[in-house]
Amino acid sequence: MADQLTLEVATPSRFVIGEQVDEVVVPGIEGYFGVLPGHAPLLSTLGIGELTYRIGRDERHATVSGGFCEVRNDKVIVLADSAELPGDIDRARAERARDRAEQRLTGRSSEEVDYARAAAALARALIRLQVAARAQ
Amino acid sequence: MATLRDIQRRIRSVQSTQKITRAMKLVAAAKLRRAQERILAARPYVNKMAELLGNLVSAADGAEGSAHPLLEQREGPRRLIVIITADRGLAGAFNSNVLRNSLAFVRASNATALTLVVVGRKARDFYRRRPYTVKRDMLGFWDRLAYSHACELADLFIAQYLEGEVDEVHLIYNEFRSVALQRPVRQQLLPIPRSEGAAQAAGQPVEYIYEPSAPAILSELLPRHVRMQVFRALMESLAGEYGARMTAMEAATKNAKEMIDILTIQYRSSGPSSTSNSSRASCRPSTTRCSCRAWRTRTSSPIRRNSRSRSLSTSARRTSAPWPWRPRTA
Numbered sequence: 126m127a128d129q130l131t132l133e134v135a136t137p138s139r140f141v142i143g144e145q146v147d148e149v150v151v152p153g154i155e156g157y158f159g160v161l162p163g164h165a166p167l168l169s170t171l172g173i174g175e176l177t178y179r180i181g182r183d184e185r186h187a188t189v190s191g192g193f194c195e196v197r198n199d200k201v202i203v204l205a206d207s208a209e210l211p212g213d214i215d216r217a218r219a220e221r222a223r224d225r226a227e228q229r230l231t232g233r234s235s236e237e238v239d240y241a242r243a244a245a246a247l248a249r250a251l252i253r254l255q256v257a258a259r260a261q
Numbered sequence: 262m263a264t265l266r267d268i269q270r271r272i273r274s275v276q277s278t279q280k281i282t283r284a285m286k287l288v289a290a291a292k293l294r295r296a297q298e299r300i301l302a303a304r305p306y307v308n309k310m311a312e313l314l315g316n317l318v319s320a321a322d323g324a325e326g327s328a329h330p331l332l333e334q335r336e337g338p339r340r341l342i343v344i345i346t347a348d349r350g351l352a353g354a355f356n357s358n359v360l361r362n363s364l365a366f367v368r369a370s371n372a373t374a375l376t377l378v379v380v381g382r383k384a385r386d387f388y389r390r391r392p393y394t395v396k397r398d399m400l401g402f403w404d405r406l407a408y409s410h411a412c413e414l415a416d417l418f419i420a421q422y423l424e425g426e427v428d429e430v431h432l433i434y435n436e437f438r439s440v441a442l443q444r445p446v447r448q449q450l451l452p453i454p455r456s457e458g459a460a461q462a463a464g465q466p467v468e469y470i471y472e473p474s475a476p477a478i479l480s481e482l483l484p485r486h487v488r489m490q491v492f493r494a495l496m497e498s499l500a501g502e503y504g505a506r507m508t509a510m511e512a513a514t515k516n517a518k519e520m521i522d523i524l525t526i527q528y529r530s531s532g533p534s535s536t537s538n539s540s541r542a543s544c545r546p547s548t549t550r551c552s553c554r555a556w557r558t559r560t561s562s563p564i565r566r567n568s569r570s571r572s573l574s575t576s577a578r579r580t581s582a583p584w585p586w587r588p589r590t591a
Contacts, residue, residue, distance in 0.1 A: 135306040137408040137492055138299065153472055168313070169472035170481050193482065195313060197467060202309055206408075206485075 130162050132178055134187065134203040141208045142178075142187065149201050150177040151194050160196050167196040171205060173248045175256055186211060186256045190249050207249075211260030214253050223250035268528045272521055279517035285351065286510035293440065293503035300437070300496050307489060314486055316467060317479045329476070330423060331483045332453050337428030339374040341396075341418050342367060343450075344388075345434035345494060346381035347502040348403055355435060355443060355505035356383040362445040363433040367393065376427060378418065380495070406499055411492030415450075419484055422451045434494045435501040441508050443501035448494070450487055 132149055134142035149160045152174025160167075173190040191206035226247035230240065263271075318332070344363045346356045360383070367375065378397045379385045385398045397417065402410050418430050430451035435443040471478060 133305070135309065137303055137306050137411075137489060139302045140305050155472055158472075166467050166469045167472065168317075168469040168475075168478055170478055192485070193313065193478065195309075195469075197469075204306055204309055204313075 128162055129199070130160065131200045132203075133201070134176070134189070134205060134208050136192075136205050136208050141205075141210065142203075144178070144180065146178045146180050148179040151201070151203065152176060152189060153194065160201055162199050164196050164199070166198075167194075169194050171203070173245065173252055175252055176203065176208070186259050188214070188249075188252050188256050190245075190252070209253065209256070211256050214257040216254065216257050219250045219253040219257070222246055223254065226250060263527075265528065265531060268524055268531070272524045272528065275517050275520050275524065279514055279521070282510045282513040282517060286507055286514060289503045289507040289510060293500060293507055296496065296500035296503055300493075300500060303489075303493065303496065307493060310482070310486060310489060314482060316469075317475060317482060329479055329483055331419070331451060331487070332455075334452050335428045337374075338371045339376070339426070339428045340370050341376040341378065341421065341427040341430045342370070343378045343380065343414070343418070343430070343432045343491075344384045345432070345498045346379075346384040346387075347498070348382040348400060349502075350383065351509060352502055352506040353509035355502055356381075358443075359433060359435050359445045360384065360387045362447070364391075366431070366433065366447060376421075378414070380414070381498075403499060403502075406495055408488075408492055411495055412488050414495075415484070415488040415491045418451070419487060427451075432491065432494055434498045435505075437497040437501040437504065440504040443505055448490070450490055453483060453486065 129145045129147060130149060132142055132144050132146045133140075147162075150157055151160065151169070152172045154170040154172045157174065158169070171189055171192045171194055174188075176187045176189045178185055178187075187208055187210050189203060189205040189208045192204045194204075195202045226243045229243040230247065342363065344359065346359050350356060363384075367377070375393070377388060377393055377395045378399075379388055379395050380399045381403070382400050385395065385400060388395050399410070399414060418427070421427050422430060429449065432448045432450050433445065434448075436446045438444055469475075
C-alpha cells in the first residue's frame with residue numbers, strides 16, 4: 126500500500142489536476158467524503174462543490190460540478206463536467222452569474238424560470254466565489 | 262495570341278490568388294494545431310469514461326431488471342441522422358465526402374420515418390436543396406466550439422430518443438485520421454452499441470462501493486458518454502476541416518507557383534526578344550500612362566467587364582508598384 130494518493134481531475138476539455146497527494150475531500154452527490162490512502166474501491170457521482178486536496182500541510186482547493194469520482198488502488202480519478210483551479214476562476218463572471226441566478230430565484234425577473242437550472246447556476250457561482258476567496 | 266500585357270495580367274492575377282491560398286494555408290495550419298491539442302486534452306477523460314462504462318455495463322448485465330433505456334435495443338424503423346460538415350468550403354473533398362456518404366445512408370433509410378439534424382452550413386445548404394425536411398440545424402459555432410455545443414446537440418436527440426420519437430440515432434462525420442487524411446464515418450450513437458461497453462471491460466470486475474447506486478451512476482454516465490461521443494466527433498471534424506483545407510491550399514499554392522513559372526517563361530521568351538527593336542517602355546507597359554487607358558478600354562477580360570469602375574482604381578494603384586518580373590535585360 127502506497128502512503129500517498131494519485132489525484133487526477135479531468136474534464137471534457139482539459140486535464141486539470143494530476144498530483145501526488147495525502148488526502149482528498151470530494152463533493153459527492155450525497156455529501157462530501159474524504160479519501161485517505163488505502164481506501165476501498167468507490168464509485169460516486171459528483172455534486173457541485175469544492176474539491177479539497179492536501180499535500181503535506183499544504184491544502185489546496187478547486188471547484189468541480191457534475192460527473193464522477195472513482196477511487197481504486199490509491200488512485201482518485203475525478204471526471205467532472207467542469208473543474209477549475211482558483212487561478213482559473215473569473216470572479217466578475219461568477220458574481221454576475223450569482224446575481225442573475227438570485228434574481229431568477231426570487232422571481233424578480235419576468236421571464237419563465239427553470240428553477241432547477243437557476244439553483245444549480247447559483248450553487249456553481251457561490252462555490253466559485255468561495256474557492257476564489259480562499260486563494261487570496 | 263496573348264500579348265505581353267495579357268501574360269502580365271495573368272501573372273499578377275495568379276500571384277494574388279497565390280497570396281490568398283498561402284494565407285489560408287497558414288491560418289489552417291495554426292488552427293489545426295490548436296484543434297489537435299484539444300483532441301489530445303480530451304483524451305484522459307474519454308479513456309477513463311470508456312473504462313468506467315465497461316465496468317458498469319457488465320455490472321448492470323449481471324444484475325436482474327431491465328437494461329437502461331439508452332442501452333436497450335428497440336425494433337423500430339425511425340431514424341435520426343446527424344450530419345456534421347464544415348461551415349466553409351475550400352477544403353478539398355472534405356464536405357462532399359461526408360455529404361455523399363450521408364445521402365446514400367439517408368436514401369437507404371425509410372423516408373417517412375426519418376429525422377435529419379445538420380451541423381455546418383454546407384450540410385444545411387445541401388439538404389435544403391433536396392426533398393428532405395431538416396429538423397434542426399447548427400451553424401456558425403465552429404470558431405468557438407465548446408463542450409456545451411456537444412451537450413446541446415446530444416441532449417436534443419437523447420430527449421427525443423427517451424420520449425420514443427426515434428428508435429436509432431446515427432452520426433455521420435469526418436474522422437480525423439491524419440493531417441492529410443480524413444475519412445467519412447458513420448457511428449451509431451443510440452442505442453449505445455453493446456460492444457462499446459463490453460470491449461472495455463477487460464480484467465476482473467472491480468467490487469466498488471457505489472454511491473448512490475450502480476444503476477443511478479449508470480444513468481448519469483450514459484448521457485455523458487453520448488455527449489462526449491458527439492464532442493469528439495465535432496472536434497475531429499474541426500481538426501479534419503483544417504487539415505483538409507491546409508492540404509488543399511498547399512496544393513493550390515503549388516499549382517499557382519507552377520503557373521507563374523510557366524507564364525514567366527512565356528513572358529520572357531516573347532518579351533524582350535520579340536520586341537527587341539521597340540522602346541523600353543513597351544517592355545514595361547505597366548509604368549506608362551497609356552497602359553491605364555488601354556486597361557480602361559479593354560473588354561476582353563470577362564472578370565473585369567462588369568466592374569470597370571473598380572478596375573480603374575486598381576489599375577491606377579497597380580501602375581505605381583514596380584513590376585517584379587521585369588526581364589533581366591531591361
